[in-house]
Amino acid sequence: MATSTKLLISKPVNIWMNDEPMKVEDTQTILQVARNHGIHIPTLCYLDEITPTGSCRICVVEVEGFPRPVPSCSTFVKEGMKIHTNSPKIQAIRKVIVELLVANHEMDCLYCERNGECELQDLAKIYNIRDHRFLGSKRQNPLDQTSMALVRDPNKCILCQRCVKVCDEVQSVHAIDVTKRGFESIVxxxxxKTIHESSCVLCGQCVRVCPTGALKERDVSTEVREAIDDPNTIVTVQVAPSISVTIGEEFGFPIGTDVSGKLVTALKRMGFDAVFDTVFGADLTILEEANELIKRITENKTLPLISTCSPGWIKFMEHEYADLIPYMSTCKSPMSMQGAIIKSYWAKNQQIMPKRIFQVAIMPCMAKKFEADRSELVNDGLPNTDAVLTTRELIRAIKKFGLDLKSLPDSKYDDPLGESTGAGKIFGASGGVMEAALRTAYWLVNKKNLEHLEITQVRGIEGIKRAKIQLTPELTVNCVAASGLKNARIICDEIRAGNPNNYHFIEIMACPGGCINGGGQPRGMDLEVIKQRAQALYKLDEQYTIRLSHENTAVQRLYANFLKTLGSNEAHHLLHTHYYPRSERRH
Amino acid sequence: MPTKISDILSHFTQGNSSELIPILQAVQAEYGFISEESVYEISEYLNIPSSKIYGVATFYAQFRLQPPGRHVINLCTGTACHVKGSEKLIPVFEQELKCKAGETTKDGRFTLNLVACLGACALSPVVNIDSDFYGNLTAGEIKKILRKYK
Structure with a gap:
């Protein structure tokens, strides 16, 4: 009957679903067949591409001849099956399941961040739960607020195990599991151990899939609001490359629509004093990182060079692969570089005391909150970043501020830290950092630009993308871009085993597909959506007049007037950092 | 000196996750409980995340994650004892020992367990401390009984 092992050889079978005859493959589950035929079966614990746990039972269906209903997510179709997905009996069962889930639930929906966008609430609505038929005990576990980025409220957890599965199967971090038993069960x-004490890397992929309010980011929008309202504080904001192609989804734009201009207007109306584009910081990162790559190759220094833009990846590496620290690029992430430049170069040009600046970053990422808090990302006593808002927090803030993104006019980012290139824009997709860096690395060694700027081998949503890129007749760079920490682990193990593929350059992003699928982005895990967001970034790259980081004129002026040369002492002071081991391997 | 965890592990196949429960049993048999340190060692040996091992160890009632007290109290909450009011005795024990059911007192003197049935229903409500049984237990006697154990 129910099995979670996928059959290797598929054969066609005839089934009936809701009296409709269908010819389908027996490697499909009842749920998959239903979805392919436009039949909706509700789910709470199921996720595409993840081993079904069958823990919520909301997807049960009736199969004629079977003694009891079966979970459609983990039952494969068989020849002759007569399935009923929505019979009165099934509807009644689903209603009881929801009633029982709700019976133990905290039920402070009006005070919950997920109010109006909660999967449990949706089901309670669909199954018309109108009275408290069962009154169960409520759990009283403490809220875990120990982390800078992630907040866990175990009392709102329905034990669906999506978070556990994503942490295991997508990220291989294994930070959490269901423990204890019965009513005491808790993730x-x-x-x-608390989130802060654990090996959680704060990637936030669990938050993206949590059906209720049990997992969320630490919301700092009030702190940001207070800074804006303080007349003595200059509040600057920078917006990460991927935000402009994801945030529109929540305001009724088609997936992948670039809303940069409207976003800038919204941020200005909200009271930010200067609105900058993190793509500028990305261009800066590329110059420093490409320079580091070429130097390490030509001077026979430690290789491969591993990119360090993704703070979830950095924390993962520090917990589990600290022996790889010598390979890591010393470049700060674009966010921290940009912050350091705002509080030095920009402050100087504007004649503002750096300590008056409150630097906010809008990021697709939860781990960026942790990065902002890192004690080494400080220059002259001031943190590079004062507050990080995720895409989701910004969406809430825009709505609270009464702005309708759709009807706002377009505005431009503020100069000079608003000038950007196509190379920096594609940072938002896995492989983008590598592509941008190789464009500039080619220029560094040849003093001329690549003929075809697109390096398509490192594009796409595959978890591991390998490429050999010829920079000069004598120099071919072996590259690999990995996204999702499970894939990162594969590459890290290769490096530990002596780098048999002889990689020179490695890009790693903690989230599958890169920042467009970051832990701070709108919730959901739809592969199609991620593809469309990535395509949007590559399309924008083609539309940019400048598509090479080293041709960003604002970056050029920054070097000419302030940093002097690539890798100068000034650049090292402001733009480079270091890492340290966090603990032995203890997932 | 108890056997080292690595010596216990050497009796099992490295990387064979199906041996987790026998290993946990062996570690507990040797130490009386499963320490945090031993979980990390088992995790390395079997290549199972420590979060998973903790999940298993907390699922089964047989495993202890804290060292047991010098004296183990098993208070019966089975059907017969329940009918005879064992539920009311739990807070008396907890108050007297200043620890919750399932925990060990701060001074390491007692561990308080609740068990489903001791098989001595004729004596209900009944408590068992080390090898002694006290039947027809009343709340008033508890203080006096506990005083016997140092």
Whole structure:
């Protein structure tokens, strides 16, 4: 009957679903067949591409001849099956399941961040739950607020295990599991350690899939609001490359629509004093990182060079692969570079005391909140970043501020840290950092630009993308771009095993597909959506007049007037950092 | 000196995750409980994340994650004892020992367990401390009984 092992050889079978005859493959589950035929079966614990746990039972269906309903997510179709997905009996069962889930639930929906966008609430609505038929005990576990980025409220958890599965199967971090038993059951780290004490890398992929309000980011929008309202504080904001192609989804734009101009207007109306584009910081990162790559290759220094833009990846590496620290690029992430430049170069040009500046970053990422808090990302006593808002927090803030993004006019980012290139824009997709860096690396060694700027081998949503890129007749760079920490682990193990593929350059992003699928982005895990967001970034790259980081004139002026040369002492002071081991391997 | 965890592990196949429960049993048999350190060692040996091992160890009632007290109290909450009011005895024990059911007192003197049935229903409500049984237990006797154990 139900099995979670996928059959290797598929054969066609005849089934009936809701009295409709269908010819389907027996490697499909009842749920998959239903979805392919436009039949909706509700789910709470199921996720595409993840081993079904069958823990919520909301997807049960009736199969004629079977003694009891079966979970459609983990039952494969068989020849002759007569399935009923929505019979009165099934509807009644689903209603009871929801009633029982709700019976133990905290039920402070009006005070919950997920109010109006909660999967449990949606089901309660669909199944017309109108009275408290069952009154169960409520759990009283403490809220885990120990982390800078992630907040866990175990009392709102329905034990669907999506977070556990994503942490295991997508990220291989294994920070959490279901522990204890029965009513006491709770998702925690080993020995009930807090998020802060655990090996959680704060990638936020669990937050993206949590059906209720049990997992969320630490919301700092109030702190940002207070800074804006303080007349003595200059509040600057920078917006990460991927935000402009994802945020529109929540305001009724088609997936992948670039809303940069409207976003800038919204931020200005909200009261930010200067609105900058993190793509500028990305261009800066590319110059420093490409320079580091070429130097390491030509001077026979430690290779491969591993990119360090993704703070979830950095934390993962520090926990589990700290022996790879010598390979890591010393470049700060675009966010931290941009912050350091705002509080030095920009402040100087504007004649503002740097300590009056409150630097906010809009990021697709939860781990960026942790990055902002890192003690080494500080220059002259001031943190590079003062507050990080995720895409989701910004969406809420825009709505709260009463702005309708759709009807706003377009505005431009503020100069000079608003000038950007197509190379920096594609940072938002996995492989983008590598592509941008190789464009500039080619220029660094040949003093001329690549004929075809597109390096398509490192594009796409595959978890591991390998490429050999010829920079000169004598120099071919072996590259690999990995996204999702499970794939990162494969590459890290290769490096530990002596780098048999002889990689020179490695890009790693903690989230599958890169920042367009970051832990701070709108919720959901639809592969098609991620593809469309990536395509939007590559399309924008083609539309840019400048598509090479080293041709960003604002970046050129920054070097000419302030940083002097690539890799100068000034650049090192402001734009480079270091890493340290966090603990032995203890997932 | 108890056997080292690595010596216990050497009796099992490295990387064979199906041996997790026998290993946990062996570690507990040797140490009386499963320490945090031993979980990390088992995790390395079997290549199972420590969060998973913690999940298994907390699922089964047989495993202890804290060292047991010098004296183990098993208070029966089975059907017969329940009918005879064992539920009311739990807070008396907890108050007297200043620890919750399932925990060990701060001074390491007692561990308080609730068990489903001791098989001595004729004596209900009944408590068992080490090898002693106290039947027809009343709340008033508890203080006096506990005083016997140092």
């Amino acid at each position: 925690t780290s080993a020995f009930g």
